Every structure is written in structure tokens, then in C-alpha cells.
Amino acid sequence: MPEPTPDTLPLIHSSFYRFVALPAPDAVVEILRELVAPLTGSVLVAHEGISGALAATEPLLAAFEHAVQHDPRLGGAFLGMPFKHSACTTRPFWKVRVHRKDEIVALGVDGVTGVVRDRAEGKHLSPSAWRDLLAQDKVVVIDNRNSFEYRLGRFKNAIDPRVDNFRDFPAYVQAHADTWKAEGQRVAMYCTGGIRCEKTSAWMQHELGLDVYQLDGGIVNFFQALPDADRDWEGELFVFDNRVAIDTHLQETATTADQVYNDSPDERWRLERARRLDSVNPKT
Template sequence: MSDLSDSHIHSSFYRFVTLAEPERVAQRLREISTELGGNILVAPEGISAAIAGPAQALAKFELALQQDPVFDGAFTGMWFKHSACTTKPFTLIKVHTKPEIVAFGVPGVSGLPDASKANTHVPPAQWRELIAQPDVLVLDNRNSFEFKLGRFKNAVDPEVAHFRDFPAYVASHAEEWKAEGKRIAMYCTGGIRCEKTSAWMQEQGLDVYQLDGGIVNYFKALPDAERDWEGELFVFDKRIAIDTKLQETSTTAEEVYAGLPDEAWRLARAKRLDPGA
């Protein structure tokens, strides 16, 4: 069921930052997000969120996130990625505390900044040049059903069902890639999965780069993003998919998961997101 509102805005953001009291942070987030819908994860390693609401309420929340004394400046200068909505993306707001803001599956790996490692972030304009190079392997750091819906041209699908399966794929190919002299250009939806993966891949001896801000930032930064992109971008909310103009498409959850019996639980979850459907 669609809830039409020109002023309804989707906002995604994350930050890897040490949080000594995640539950205290989460409780304050619950108090300041009552006018919004979406999901916010808080962990000792930081915050990750996909939320939406009326423009004024969202702006009020984003200001509080950066200025509220409970957060002690941890989220000052946060980068919010916005897109307008036709369908209201979420019904309820949920704030959870977890051990990680994105589960990687390798003990001891964190997305927290490490000054001892090279900066792997590549801005959108430079990314276009990078992935055109013959020694570059373009690696999709998402689930296989996301890849099938849309991808950068000539990208490789690791064929994983969960992000926690991604390290095993990399480990099984790392020596081959190094022997071939490949540079790895890696991307994901908003950047967070690549943040968690890049430092670990450097430790495996790989020459790795990540698309800064992910696919969403690429679409926002480049008006002609369709030159490099095929298909649509899956989003984990009731909109299901967006195009390179950040506009909701007509794709349904049934179409995304068609012919994928192992993903039946994802379809069931999508139905729960939209009880009026």
C-alpha cells in the first residue's frame, strides 16, 4: 500500500566510532525519533540507520543526532544520504543494540578507522575511471539477489546469500587475484559493508578500493550514472528498488525473489514490512 507524500524523505547514514555506552545512546535515539520510521542499529563500533519521515521531522532528528549532549559529539558532521519517496518506506521506528552494526563473520574485524592503513575510498567521478582499467576486478559486496536486480557493468557476483559469507569468497580467490595482478574495486549499497571489509582485505595482501558512499552516492553524484550501471538498486524497505535517479521503480518483492526458494524468508519479511499490501 502506498502512502503518497512529496515531503517524505528517506535518510541513510552510518559512522564507525567507539561508543562506550551503546544502550544509553539507543535509548536517547528512541526518544528523539518518535516521528520517524525505520531501523537504527547501535553497537560499540558505531551507528547505522535507514530511516524516513516528513522533511521537517527528519531535519529535527538529524540536528539532534549531531548536537544532543548524550552523544558527546560522536555524530557531529554525519553524512546523511537523502532520497525523496513515493511509498512511505517504513511503518515503525526500531532502535536496536547489537555487537556489530554490520555482521562480518570474522572475529576481531572492525570498521573503526585505522590510521596505519591506506585510505581506500574512491569518489564517484574517480570510480568511473578506475573500473574502466583492464587490471581492475569490479567486485560486488552484496547478496546475490541484489546483484541480479542491478549491478555495475562487468562486475563479479560472489554468489553469497549473506554478508557474513563474503570473507570466505574473498579468501578462496585472493591468491588468484594477486597472481594476476588484479586491483579490486569493491562496492555496496551505501558503503558500510565495504568499510567493514576493506581493511581486512588489505591484510590479505590485496590492493583494494571502495566506492565512497556506495551506489546511492554514485547515483546522486553522477547525472549519467546509467552509463556504468545495469538494472535497478535494491533497497531494504517498502520501496523495494530505485533507479539511477533515486526514484522508486515498479518492481515488487515477488519479482525480486522469484525463483529463489532459499530467499522465501526475505519475501516473508518484505510482506511484514508492508502489512497493508
């Protein structure tokens, strides 16, 4: 059997983020555009940090992940940043882009940033500690994602806030915060890779007085860390690329975009966008 070549190696998907103050985000954009040139996917850059999803062969991905952590022009801002990998059957992306944004994830609450000095590190739970928390009493488990993501898969007994956009999530929390506190409930919150929870958790703790715990690294980290993740998870995990969904073993499923979305106005445009991508790269 011939040895694999760079053109025949399988693609790997890598997702990552870091909230860190970037005084010169435009300069970071230019550096990252150079570093991601051989890959596909997208990276967002803002004053509050970076967030990205990229795909490439293992050698190219490893080279990028080393460079983004050690390039002297970046001053160590991303040293030690975690990268979460999953397999690819379908090519996740067709192009590569680095975007300059006001926020890497837009919460819609004035003054809230992901860069928090006094964040309660003990409230970031490892996958095994998260599993233990889910089995305890007086814990309300909140899915910090959109409803179409929740429908496809969720932690057992998790609540769907029924939001169509991340910006709707704060209103849901504000409407229930007093009840949760009065009942002595701890809030266990999770999202795909951790970034949405990271943006909201400090606000929920400091401004609303909630006792909040979050799954460190999100659902992808839970799947990556626990071979028996299906003990706690029902269904599949939606991913924001051409693969559509993965299972608890981080393998792409046969689920299509038409099976994910319903007829709500917010989801209709998402489905049309997904269909345009499928016309270029249909799932088989």
C-alpha cells in the first residue's frame, strides 16, 4: 500500500478560542492571515480575543497551532490555548478568512466582555466533574445554544431556553434568575465549544448573583475526554460547517441540513445558506 501524501491525508477539524485583551487587533488580523494561508475555515479577531474553526491535514494543522502560540509577533497571547479536534469525512470549509469584529461572540449586553480578571476558575468544570454535577440535586441544566442545536442533541434533562440567536439568551436568564436563586438552584451551563458560556458566565455571576458552573471546553471537550459520553448525551452535536453534525465519538454523521432546521424565520435563512453549500459539496 502506498504511503499517504499531503494530498491524500485526511482532514482534521480544529476549533479554538481565547478571551484575551488585544490592544491592536488589526495587527493580529494581518499576522493570522499569513499563518492560516494553507488552511480553510475562519478566524474572528476582536479586542476581546480570537475564535476560530479551521481544517487541514495533520501536518499543516500542527504547524498553524504551533505558530499561533509561538510566533513572536503575537507576544505569547495565545500560548497554551486549547485546540479541540474532530474527524472529517466531508470537507468542512472551502475557503479561509480572518475577520475583524467588535466581539468574537456577540452577547448584546452593553459593557460585557469575555476578558474577565476575577472569573471564578473553580466554576469551570472538567468533563468528569460536570458529569458528577449533573447527578446532584438543585441543579438547573441550561443549554446555551440555539433551539435547532438543542433539538438535534442535548444533555439529558437539559432545558431549552428556546432562543433563535445568542443575543436572546440574556433575556431568558434575566426572566428566571430570581426563581433560581429563591429555589437555591445552581446553574450548570454548556455550549458547543465553551465560548458562549465563557462570555455569559461572569455576567450571570457578578450582575445577577447566580451560582454558575460551566462545562470547560464545551460539548466537544466532553466528547473528546469521555469515551462513554453517550451516557449523558442524547442525539448528535450540530457543528457550524459542511459536516452538519457529529456523534459522541467526534465522527461525522449522515444528518443533513434539511433534517436540522424547521420553518421558523431565523432557521429558514440558515437552511437556505446550508442548501447553497450542499449544492457545492453534497453529503452522500
